[in-house]
Amino acid sequence: MSSFKKIAPDFIGSKYEGGIKVFLESTEDVRIFSDHWFSDYQDKISFESAGKDGKKSSGGCTAVLRKVREAESQQLTAYGIVDRDTLLKDNKQDVFWETDDTKFHAASPYGDNIHVLRRWEMENYLLKPEAFKSELRCKTLNRLEPEITAKTLLNHEDDLIKLTTLSTILANKESSVKFTSEGFGSANIGEDLHNKINNYLSTYGMTLESSEFLEDMAKILAFANNEQSPDARWDKLSRILDGKRALYKFCSIFNKEYGLKGFQFADEVKGSLADRIASKRELLDEELCDTIERFSK
Template identity: 30%
Template sequence: MATLKQQTPSSPQLVSEYRGKTVVFLEGETDVNLFRNYWFKHRLDKLDFTEPNAGIGCVGVVNNVSNFRRNGIAAFGLVDRDKLQADKNWDLAWETDDAVFSAARPYGKHVWITRYWEIESYLIEPRIIERHLCHTAKGRAPRSSAEVELECTAHAEALIPHAALNAAKRMHGEGACGDGQTSKFPSRNEVEVEWRRLKASEDISDEVWRDYLAAVPKVEAFADGDTPSQKLAGLLRCVNGKAMLHRIKTTHKLQGDPTFFLAEAILQQDVIPDELRHFVDDFCTTADIR
């Protein structure tokens, strides 16, 4: 099958080739790999998971869905929650009610938004993380689920100031903190000490600092749960998934990228997130082009 990057959406040949299949646009190569080669490879008879033309991420997803549908091709898109902050849709970005969040469709009825911050956030499954850590530690005995959940939740809590500062930086058009910027600081308190140091050295402006302080309780609101597991699930909606993986790698001195080991383990253990399953089921059964 021809790739989307080889033809324009209005090409009659392209329309012909995609008849009978629904195109699902994802933001990037990693997302496509996870869906196509791991979690939903059993759906390839009905769906074609692909990047947008010209590889232009979330903006390309929205534009390509619109273009393909105009040309008679059933198409859907899935974008990460972080797009809402990029678009300064703050009310929806900070929405903690999943029902309200899911009902909102700021990019049209054919583009879904992940509840979690980004696709990598769905790799943060404590049991799967522990399997990977045991494997890299040459088969050590696994820790209890409770212990692993506590560790993952502590990493998420340490990223609360990271998420709040990134939001404030976006408000002022500044670049985000790096994924690894908190990784050497084990606790939230130590991250906050570092942020205060940056403020004192004027690496964080007064304006950004003011909005950072205002954003902290908005991030904390996602941690409203009775158990570490509930708090973790809440925080994964607003903390950076790649930064979480970076912290775990740093803490356990892991080498290499664990993304596809975790993806394969999630598939083998049949713990593909229900939310993503529901998205894909909808893509398979709702092929109208209106």
């Protein structure tokens, strides 16, 4: 009889079930991948959270890497998916700021079995104009036909770039710097947001005019430079935006514009947007489809 002594507790069941494990950073990521987007792969792939108790804050990329190594040591087939912003935290700046998708993926900073998302994080894959439009129409009980296009989202480009730059700057600071909440500045626009960020940065002797802030803003803009088409510009720019901050911003904007109490909490909207994207398969990023297909073989 085979012994369980040499098998890590987390993998005892998997050792005899077979199949492929794909580790993600949180239970929320698992829910979107498994329940909304790739349920048709359930006979081949088991999506699992690497974080302790399913929480991204308990491990993130480090936990994904560890889980994949542990699975491989048990002769199990395992892969991992981590957010792009992990590269900032791991001081892999050159890869993080790479604007060319082909070169970005070719870098493979964590090995072939770990896919680094080309967009900042999972929330970025929800930032589809068509998904917002469909969900808003549902929330207004079909009373309205919201005009949500890439141009609509790009109307807030400057604010989103400033909020994302705040994230890139803070990620490079020592641990004593207090990170702002994901919803920071979501209710502020234009000059009001500019002043709010400046007030926060002043605590650490910086402003939006500081050279490091301006340099990161320019790097973010480089992702969409030379794109005149709103659809192409939004697609490219949204790769490098802080996804959670962007989602909070749009939830706040659409909640105010359409008076939707049910659209003010970003966490409650994620599943609905994922459903909208799943119902129109062409909205799901080809990158994700190709990655899961590669893992399944």
